[in-house]
Amino acid sequence: MARSRRHNPNAVSPWPFVGMAGMACAFFLYAASGLLAPWWAVVALLVLWVVLLVVATRWWTPHPKRVPFVALFAVAFWFAAMNAGGAWLGWTA
Template sequence: MAVAGVAALGMLFVGFFYVASGLVAPAWAIVALWIVWLALAWYGFRLARAGSYLVLGIPVLAGAIWFLVLTVGEQALGWQA
């Protein structure tokens, strides 16, 4: 269960960045990011219930998706704070 707790703290940490994205990204991108975050949180919960150590990769994946979306948005779509 300690693994699930670490993953949950990781998701909360990454979730802060998803919330803060509202300063840079448009509303449609924020909604899409939150849908992705919620789906990853749900999948992480399922992995935690199964006792899988793969749950530790979920916050890492969430952070990578966030970074990729904001980087592409800034470079290709001109998002700025």
């Protein structure tokens, strides 16, 4: 006979913490973009990172499982922006 699990309403989800750790990692990528990108692109990227941080913070309680996906999007967008800037705008070190 299978035992049923009881749902603990006071349990804390680990997913927002994972997502915020990912956002911290993404911040270092965005901040170090000045090694390849011009200053105006770094400012735009950091503004985007702040917007994503606000979204992740607002989703902390109502949607805790979505927060890591915000961090994954932040890293994927940074990677795409750096590659696009290097290929089409000539950003080089």
